[in-house]
Amino acid sequence: MNEIEELNLLFDKKPAEDILRYFLSKYGKKIALASSLSIEDQVLTDMILKIDVNVKIFTLDTGRLPYETYKLIDETNNFYDSKIDVLFPNSNLVEGMIKEKGMNLFYNSIEDRKLCCYNRKVEPLKRALKDLDAWICGLRKEQSITRESINVVEPDKNNNILKINPIINWTESEVWDYIRKNNVPYNNLYHKNYKSIGCAPCTREIKEGEDSRSGRWWWENPETKECGLHIKQ
Template sequence: MGAEDQVITDMLCNINKDVNIFTLDTGRLNPSTYKLIETTNNRYDIKIKCFFPKNEDVEDMVSNKGMYSFYESIEERKNCCFIRKIEPLKRALKGYRFWITGLRAEQSVTREGLKCVEFDESNKIIKINPLINWSEKDVWDYIKQNNVAYNKLHDEGYPSIGCEPCTRAVDKGADIRSGRWWWEDPTKKECGLHIKE
Protein backbone atom coordinates (compact mmCIF):
# COMPACT_ATOMS: atom_id res chain seq x y z
CA MET A 1 0.00 0.00 0.00
CA GLY A 2 2.92 2.31 -0.73
CA ALA A 3 2.66 5.44 -2.86
CA GLU A 4 3.89 3.49 -5.89
CA ASP A 5 1.29 0.78 -5.34
CA GLN A 6 -1.41 3.44 -5.23
CA VAL A 7 -0.19 4.81 -8.57
CA ILE A 8 -0.36 1.30 -10.09
CA THR A 9 -3.84 0.74 -8.61
CA ASP A 10 -5.08 4.04 -10.04
CA MET A 11 -3.69 3.25 -13.49
CA LEU A 12 -5.15 -0.26 -13.51
CA CYS A 13 -8.58 0.78 -12.24
CA ASN A 14 -8.80 3.55 -14.82
CA ILE A 15 -8.25 0.96 -17.55
CA ASN A 16 -10.08 -2.07 -16.18
CA LYS A 17 -11.32 -2.78 -12.66
CA ASP A 18 -11.44 -6.48 -13.40
CA VAL A 19 -7.98 -7.14 -11.98
CA ASN A 20 -6.99 -8.92 -8.81
CA ILE A 21 -5.34 -6.54 -6.37
CA PHE A 22 -3.96 -7.83 -3.11
CA THR A 23 -1.96 -6.65 -0.14
CA LEU A 24 -0.16 -8.43 2.66
CA ASP A 25 -1.61 -7.79 6.11
CA THR A 26 1.17 -8.79 8.47
CA GLY A 27 -0.93 -8.12 11.55
CA ARG A 28 1.51 -5.32 12.47
CA LEU A 29 0.45 -2.58 10.05
CA ASN A 30 -0.08 1.02 11.07
CA PRO A 31 -3.75 2.06 11.49
CA SER A 32 -3.37 4.57 8.64
CA THR A 33 -2.52 1.69 6.30
CA TYR A 34 -5.80 -0.04 7.16
CA LYS A 35 -7.62 3.23 6.54
CA LEU A 36 -5.95 3.50 3.12
CA ILE A 37 -7.12 0.00 2.16
CA GLU A 38 -10.70 1.02 3.00
CA THR A 39 -10.38 4.36 1.18
CA THR A 40 -8.95 2.68 -1.93
CA ASN A 41 -11.67 0.03 -1.98
CA ASN A 42 -14.37 2.69 -1.76
CA ARG A 43 -12.82 5.07 -4.25
CA TYR A 44 -12.43 2.53 -7.07
CA ASP A 45 -15.34 0.27 -6.06
CA ILE A 46 -12.98 -2.68 -5.74
CA LYS A 47 -12.12 -5.20 -3.05
CA ILE A 48 -8.42 -5.46 -2.28
CA LYS A 49 -7.79 -8.97 -1.02
CA CYS A 50 -5.74 -9.15 2.18
CA PHE A 51 -3.44 -12.11 2.72
CA PHE A 52 -2.54 -12.82 6.33
CA PRO A 53 0.21 -14.91 7.91
CA LYS A 54 -0.78 -18.34 9.17
CA ASN A 55 -2.01 -18.02 12.77
CA GLU A 56 -0.09 -21.06 13.98
CA ASP A 57 3.20 -19.72 12.58
CA VAL A 58 2.76 -16.33 14.28
CA GLU A 59 1.67 -17.96 17.54
CA ASP A 60 4.69 -20.27 17.50
CA MET A 61 7.13 -17.43 16.75
CA VAL A 62 5.73 -15.08 19.39
CA SER A 63 5.36 -17.83 22.02
CA ASN A 64 8.92 -19.06 21.55
CA LYS A 65 10.80 -15.89 20.69
CA GLY A 66 8.70 -12.98 21.93
CA MET A 67 6.78 -10.19 20.24
CA TYR A 68 9.90 -8.23 19.22
CA SER A 69 12.45 -10.93 18.38
CA PHE A 70 13.07 -9.26 15.01
CA TYR A 71 15.14 -6.57 16.77
CA GLU A 72 17.61 -9.20 18.04
CA SER A 73 19.26 -10.18 14.75
CA ILE A 74 18.91 -10.07 10.99
CA GLU A 75 18.12 -13.79 11.11
CA GLU A 76 15.21 -13.22 13.51
CA ARG A 77 13.94 -10.27 11.46
CA LYS A 78 14.08 -12.32 8.27
CA ASN A 79 12.22 -15.13 10.03
CA CYS A 80 9.49 -12.68 11.05
CA CYS A 81 9.32 -11.32 7.49
CA PHE A 82 9.13 -14.86 6.12
CA ILE A 83 6.19 -15.74 8.36
CA ARG A 84 4.35 -12.43 7.93
CA LYS A 85 5.20 -11.60 4.28
CA ILE A 86 6.97 -14.25 2.21
CA GLU A 87 4.68 -17.20 2.95
CA PRO A 88 1.48 -15.13 2.48
CA LEU A 89 2.89 -13.73 -0.78
CA LYS A 90 3.46 -17.24 -2.11
CA ARG A 91 -0.22 -18.00 -1.43
CA ALA A 92 -1.30 -14.69 -3.01
CA LEU A 93 0.62 -15.40 -6.23
CA LYS A 94 -0.40 -19.03 -6.56
CA GLY A 95 -2.04 -19.71 -9.91
CA TYR A 96 -1.01 -16.42 -11.53
CA ARG A 97 1.45 -15.93 -14.39
CA PHE A 98 2.15 -12.22 -13.86
CA TRP A 99 2.75 -9.99 -10.85
CA ILE A 100 2.71 -6.19 -11.23
CA THR A 101 4.70 -4.31 -8.57
CA GLY A 102 5.45 -0.70 -7.71
CA LEU A 103 9.20 -1.25 -7.38
CA ARG A 104 11.53 1.56 -8.40
CA ALA A 105 15.29 1.30 -8.93
CA GLU A 106 16.08 4.37 -6.83
CA GLN A 107 14.31 2.97 -3.75
CA SER A 108 17.40 1.15 -2.48
CA VAL A 109 20.77 -0.30 -3.43
CA THR A 110 19.15 -3.73 -3.42
CA ARG A 111 16.73 -2.67 -6.18
CA GLU A 112 19.08 -0.83 -8.54
CA GLY A 113 19.55 -3.82 -10.87
CA LEU A 114 15.89 -4.71 -11.29
CA LYS A 115 14.39 -4.73 -14.78
CA CYS A 116 10.99 -3.58 -16.03
CA VAL A 117 10.06 -7.20 -16.80
CA GLU A 118 11.86 -10.12 -15.19
CA PHE A 119 11.31 -13.65 -14.03
CA ASP A 120 10.98 -14.00 -10.28
CA GLU A 121 12.75 -17.29 -9.60
CA SER A 122 11.59 -17.53 -6.00
CA ASN A 123 7.91 -17.34 -6.90
CA LYS A 124 8.15 -18.78 -10.44
CA ILE A 125 6.28 -15.83 -11.91
CA ILE A 126 6.84 -13.03 -14.41
CA LYS A 127 7.28 -9.84 -12.45
CA ILE A 128 6.39 -6.54 -14.10
CA ASN A 129 7.83 -3.36 -12.58
CA PRO A 130 6.32 -0.55 -14.70
CA LEU A 131 7.62 2.23 -12.43
CA ILE A 132 11.18 0.89 -12.27
CA ASN A 133 12.65 4.03 -13.86
CA TRP A 134 10.34 6.53 -12.17
CA SER A 135 11.77 8.99 -9.67
CA GLU A 136 10.16 9.78 -6.35
CA LYS A 137 9.13 13.11 -7.91
CA ASP A 138 7.42 11.26 -10.79
CA VAL A 139 5.39 9.24 -8.27
CA TRP A 140 4.28 12.27 -6.27
CA ASP A 141 3.55 14.32 -9.38
CA TYR A 142 1.22 11.54 -10.58
CA ILE A 143 -0.46 11.32 -7.16
CA LYS A 144 -1.09 15.07 -7.05
CA GLN A 145 -2.18 15.39 -10.70
CA ASN A 146 -4.62 12.49 -10.39
CA ASN A 147 -5.76 13.05 -6.80
CA VAL A 148 -4.67 9.53 -5.81
CA ALA A 149 -5.22 8.50 -2.18
CA TYR A 150 -2.02 7.73 -0.26
CA ASN A 151 -0.93 6.77 3.23
CA LYS A 152 -0.93 9.90 5.39
CA LEU A 153 2.25 8.68 7.11
CA HIS A 154 4.05 10.00 4.04
CA ASP A 155 3.10 13.50 5.21
CA GLU A 156 4.69 12.72 8.59
CA GLY A 157 8.14 11.86 7.22
CA TYR A 158 7.71 8.19 6.30
CA PRO A 159 8.99 7.74 2.72
CA SER A 160 8.65 3.94 2.97
CA ILE A 161 5.99 2.23 5.07
CA GLY A 162 5.94 -1.32 6.35
CA CYS A 163 5.06 -2.94 9.65
CA GLU A 164 4.57 -0.41 12.44
CA PRO A 165 7.43 -1.60 14.71
CA CYS A 166 9.88 -1.80 11.78
CA THR A 167 9.18 1.61 10.23
CA ARG A 168 9.91 5.10 11.46
CA ALA A 169 9.93 8.64 10.16
CA VAL A 170 13.21 10.01 8.77
CA ASP A 171 14.67 13.44 8.17
CA LYS A 172 13.74 15.16 4.93
CA GLY A 173 16.15 14.15 2.18
CA ALA A 174 17.25 10.92 3.91
CA ASP A 175 17.50 7.67 1.97
CA ILE A 176 14.03 6.46 0.97
CA ARG A 177 14.33 3.20 2.93
CA SER A 178 16.37 4.50 5.87
CA GLY A 179 13.32 4.34 8.13
CA ARG A 180 12.87 0.62 7.48
CA TRP A 181 14.84 -1.72 9.77
CA TRP A 182 17.01 1.28 10.72
CA TRP A 183 19.07 -0.90 13.06
CA GLU A 184 20.48 -2.91 10.12
CA ASP A 185 23.14 -2.40 7.43
CA PRO A 186 21.51 -0.71 4.36
CA THR A 187 22.65 -3.51 2.03
CA LYS A 188 20.63 -6.02 4.10
CA LYS A 189 17.37 -4.03 4.18
CA GLU A 190 15.00 -6.28 2.26
CA CYS A 191 12.27 -8.42 3.69
CA GLY A 192 12.75 -11.02 0.97
CA LEU A 193 9.75 -10.20 -1.21
CA HIS A 194 11.92 -8.76 -3.97
CA ILE A 195 15.25 -10.56 -3.63
CA LYS A 196 16.77 -12.05 -6.77
CA GLU A 197 18.08 -15.56 -6.26
Protein backbone atom coordinates in the same frame (compact mmCIF):
# COMPACT_ATOMS: atom_id res chain seq x y z
CA MET B 1 18.74 -13.11 -26.29
CA ASN B 2 16.11 -14.83 -24.14
CA GLU B 3 12.43 -13.84 -23.86
CA ILE B 4 12.90 -11.73 -20.71
CA GLU B 5 15.78 -9.79 -22.27
CA GLU B 6 13.64 -9.12 -25.34
CA LEU B 7 10.74 -7.89 -23.18
CA ASN B 8 13.06 -5.56 -21.27
CA LEU B 9 14.45 -4.15 -24.50
CA LEU B 10 10.89 -3.54 -25.67
CA PHE B 11 9.52 -2.04 -22.44
CA ASP B 12 12.43 -0.29 -20.70
CA LYS B 13 11.47 3.16 -22.03
CA LYS B 14 7.74 2.57 -22.46
CA PRO B 15 5.08 4.40 -20.37
CA ALA B 16 3.85 2.41 -17.37
CA GLU B 17 0.30 2.29 -18.75
CA ASP B 18 1.54 0.62 -21.96
CA ILE B 19 3.46 -1.96 -19.93
CA LEU B 20 0.40 -2.68 -17.81
CA ARG B 21 -1.94 -2.93 -20.81
CA TYR B 22 0.36 -5.45 -22.47
CA PHE B 23 0.77 -7.74 -19.46
CA LEU B 24 -2.84 -7.45 -18.20
CA SER B 25 -4.05 -8.46 -21.63
CA LYS B 26 -1.47 -11.23 -21.96
CA TYR B 27 -2.13 -12.85 -18.56
CA GLY B 28 -5.80 -11.99 -17.85
CA LYS B 29 -6.87 -13.67 -14.60
CA LYS B 30 -3.33 -15.00 -14.07
CA ILE B 31 -1.78 -11.68 -13.10
CA ALA B 32 -2.28 -9.53 -9.97
CA LEU B 33 -0.95 -6.41 -8.30
CA ALA B 34 0.65 -7.05 -4.91
CA SER B 35 0.02 -3.73 -3.19
CA SER B 36 1.73 -2.52 -0.04
CA LEU B 37 -0.41 0.65 -0.24
CA SER B 38 2.77 2.68 -0.91
CA ILE B 39 2.50 5.76 -3.16
CA GLU B 40 4.02 3.62 -5.93
CA ASP B 41 1.42 0.88 -5.52
CA GLN B 42 -1.35 3.46 -5.32
CA VAL B 43 -0.20 4.84 -8.70
CA LEU B 44 -0.37 1.31 -10.14
CA THR B 45 -3.77 0.70 -8.52
CA ASP B 46 -5.09 3.86 -10.19
CA MET B 47 -3.66 2.91 -13.60
CA ILE B 48 -4.83 -0.71 -13.40
CA LEU B 49 -8.39 0.04 -12.29
CA LYS B 50 -8.70 2.60 -15.08
CA ILE B 51 -7.71 -0.11 -17.57
CA ASP B 52 -9.80 -2.92 -16.05
CA VAL B 53 -11.78 -2.79 -12.79
CA ASN B 54 -11.68 -6.59 -12.49
CA VAL B 55 -7.91 -7.03 -12.19
CA LYS B 56 -6.97 -8.76 -8.95
CA ILE B 57 -5.25 -6.53 -6.36
CA PHE B 58 -4.16 -7.97 -3.05
CA THR B 59 -2.31 -6.76 0.03
CA LEU B 60 -0.63 -8.64 2.86
CA ASP B 61 -1.87 -7.79 6.33
CA THR B 62 1.07 -8.76 8.52
CA GLY B 63 -0.91 -7.98 11.67
CA ARG B 64 1.60 -5.24 12.50
CA LEU B 65 0.66 -2.51 10.00
CA PRO B 66 0.19 1.12 11.08
CA TYR B 67 -3.38 2.32 11.65
CA GLU B 68 -2.97 4.74 8.72
CA THR B 69 -2.36 1.86 6.29
CA TYR B 70 -5.53 0.04 7.40
CA LYS B 71 -7.41 3.31 6.96
CA LEU B 72 -6.02 3.69 3.45
CA ILE B 73 -7.29 0.23 2.42
CA ASP B 74 -10.85 1.34 3.13
CA GLU B 75 -10.31 4.77 1.57
CA THR B 76 -8.93 3.18 -1.60
CA ASN B 77 -11.84 0.74 -1.87
CA ASN B 78 -14.33 3.57 -1.35
CA PHE B 79 -12.60 5.80 -3.90
CA TYR B 80 -12.43 3.21 -6.69
CA ASP B 81 -15.39 1.08 -5.67
CA SER B 82 -12.85 -1.76 -5.57
CA LYS B 83 -12.35 -4.76 -3.30
CA ILE B 84 -8.68 -5.23 -2.49
CA ASP B 85 -8.06 -8.76 -1.20
CA VAL B 86 -6.47 -8.69 2.27
CA LEU B 87 -4.38 -11.78 2.96
CA PHE B 88 -3.31 -12.92 6.42
CA PRO B 89 -0.34 -14.97 7.64
CA ASN B 90 -0.69 -18.61 8.64
CA SER B 91 -1.83 -18.31 12.28
CA ASN B 92 0.00 -21.49 13.37
CA LEU B 93 3.31 -20.16 12.05
CA VAL B 94 2.93 -16.77 13.74
CA GLU B 95 1.69 -18.24 17.03
CA GLY B 96 4.63 -20.68 17.15
CA MET B 97 7.14 -17.96 16.28
CA ILE B 98 5.86 -15.63 19.01
CA LYS B 99 5.80 -18.41 21.57
CA GLU B 100 9.43 -19.21 20.88
CA LYS B 101 10.88 -15.76 20.16
CA GLY B 102 8.57 -13.15 21.68
CA MET B 103 6.31 -10.45 20.23
CA ASN B 104 9.08 -8.15 19.01
CA LEU B 105 11.66 -10.70 17.81
CA PHE B 106 12.68 -8.50 14.85
CA TYR B 107 14.90 -6.40 17.12
CA ASN B 108 16.88 -9.47 18.30
CA SER B 109 18.87 -10.22 15.13
CA ILE B 110 18.70 -10.10 11.33
CA GLU B 111 17.82 -13.80 11.35
CA ASP B 112 14.84 -13.24 13.65
CA ARG B 113 13.76 -10.19 11.66
CA LYS B 114 13.86 -12.25 8.47
CA LEU B 115 11.94 -15.06 10.16
CA CYS B 116 9.18 -12.61 11.09
CA CYS B 117 9.14 -11.22 7.53
CA TYR B 118 9.01 -14.74 6.15
CA ASN B 119 6.07 -15.83 8.30
CA ARG B 120 4.12 -12.61 8.01
CA LYS B 121 4.88 -11.67 4.39
CA VAL B 122 6.74 -14.21 2.26
CA GLU B 123 4.66 -17.28 3.14
CA PRO B 124 1.31 -15.51 2.49
CA LEU B 125 2.75 -14.07 -0.72
CA LYS B 126 3.74 -17.54 -1.92
CA ARG B 127 0.16 -18.69 -1.35
CA ALA B 128 -1.16 -15.66 -3.26
CA LEU B 129 1.17 -16.26 -6.21
CA LYS B 130 0.82 -19.98 -6.57
CA ASP B 131 -1.95 -19.82 -9.20
CA LEU B 132 -0.56 -16.81 -11.08
CA ASP B 133 1.77 -16.46 -14.08
CA ALA B 134 2.92 -12.94 -13.21
CA TRP B 135 2.70 -10.33 -10.47
CA ILE B 136 3.00 -6.55 -10.61
CA CYS B 137 5.07 -4.49 -8.16
CA GLY B 138 5.75 -0.81 -7.57
CA LEU B 139 9.52 -1.08 -7.11
CA ARG B 140 11.76 1.82 -8.22
CA LYS B 141 15.50 1.68 -8.83
CA GLU B 142 16.26 4.83 -6.84
CA GLN B 143 14.63 3.47 -3.65
CA SER B 144 17.74 1.63 -2.48
CA ILE B 145 20.97 -0.06 -3.49
CA THR B 146 19.18 -3.40 -3.31
CA ARG B 147 16.89 -2.27 -6.16
CA GLU B 148 19.31 -0.52 -8.56
CA SER B 149 19.75 -3.46 -10.93
CA ILE B 150 16.08 -4.48 -11.19
CA ASN B 151 14.48 -4.39 -14.67
CA VAL B 152 10.88 -3.93 -15.87
CA VAL B 153 10.54 -7.70 -16.29
CA GLU B 154 12.26 -10.01 -13.83
CA PRO B 155 12.07 -13.76 -13.38
CA ASP B 156 10.73 -14.63 -9.92
CA LYS B 157 12.54 -17.93 -9.60
CA ASN B 158 11.26 -18.60 -6.07
CA ASN B 159 7.69 -18.58 -7.28
CA ASN B 160 8.40 -19.64 -10.85
CA ILE B 161 6.51 -16.73 -12.41
CA LEU B 162 7.32 -13.28 -13.85
CA LYS B 163 7.57 -10.10 -11.83
CA ILE B 164 6.56 -6.91 -13.67
CA ASN B 165 7.85 -3.54 -12.43
CA PRO B 166 6.13 -0.89 -14.61
CA ILE B 167 7.50 2.16 -12.74
CA ILE B 168 10.99 0.83 -12.04
CA ASN B 169 12.59 3.87 -13.76
CA TRP B 170 10.36 6.52 -12.16
CA THR B 171 11.68 9.15 -9.77
CA GLU B 172 9.92 9.98 -6.52
CA SER B 173 8.80 13.34 -7.91
CA GLU B 174 7.20 11.61 -10.92
CA VAL B 175 5.23 9.44 -8.48
CA TRP B 176 4.01 12.45 -6.52
CA ASP B 177 3.13 14.33 -9.75
CA TYR B 178 0.93 11.40 -10.80
CA ILE B 179 -0.68 11.13 -7.34
CA ARG B 180 -1.58 14.84 -7.28
CA LYS B 181 -2.70 15.07 -10.89
CA ASN B 182 -5.05 12.09 -10.45
CA ASN B 183 -6.15 12.74 -6.85
CA VAL B 184 -4.97 9.27 -5.86
CA PRO B 185 -5.53 8.47 -2.15
CA TYR B 186 -2.30 7.94 -0.19
CA ASN B 187 -1.05 7.18 3.31
CA ASN B 188 -1.19 10.11 5.71
CA LEU B 189 2.16 9.05 7.20
CA TYR B 190 3.90 10.62 4.18
CA HIS B 191 2.99 13.96 5.76
CA LYS B 192 4.95 12.95 8.86
CA ASN B 193 8.31 12.40 7.09
CA TYR B 194 7.73 8.71 6.41
CA LYS B 195 9.08 7.79 2.95
CA SER B 196 8.75 4.00 2.80
CA ILE B 197 6.03 2.48 4.94
CA GLY B 198 5.93 -1.10 6.16
CA CYS B 199 5.04 -2.58 9.53
CA ALA B 200 4.69 -0.14 12.45
CA PRO B 201 7.52 -1.52 14.64
CA CYS B 202 9.96 -1.63 11.69
CA THR B 203 9.24 1.76 10.11
CA ARG B 204 10.01 5.26 11.26
CA GLU B 205 10.16 8.78 9.86
CA ILE B 206 13.41 9.93 8.21
CA LYS B 207 15.46 13.11 8.34
CA GLU B 208 16.08 15.54 5.46
CA GLY B 209 18.65 14.08 3.04
CA GLU B 210 18.35 10.45 4.22
CA ASP B 211 17.48 7.90 1.53
CA SER B 212 13.89 6.78 1.29
CA ARG B 213 14.45 3.29 2.75
CA SER B 214 16.48 4.48 5.74
CA GLY B 215 13.35 4.48 7.93
CA ARG B 216 12.88 0.73 7.38
CA TRP B 217 14.76 -1.64 9.75
CA TRP B 218 16.96 1.33 10.64
CA TRP B 219 19.09 -0.82 12.97
CA GLU B 220 20.38 -2.92 10.00
CA ASN B 221 22.90 -2.27 7.18
CA PRO B 222 21.40 -1.10 3.83
CA GLU B 223 22.49 -4.36 2.13
CA THR B 224 20.18 -6.48 4.31
CA LYS B 225 17.08 -4.29 4.02
CA GLU B 226 14.67 -6.46 2.09
CA CYS B 227 11.87 -8.51 3.59
CA GLY B 228 12.33 -11.39 1.13
CA LEU B 229 9.53 -10.28 -1.22
CA HIS B 230 11.90 -8.54 -3.65
CA ILE B 231 15.26 -10.28 -3.66
CA LYS B 232 17.06 -9.90 -7.02
CA GLN B 233 17.62 -13.42 -8.40
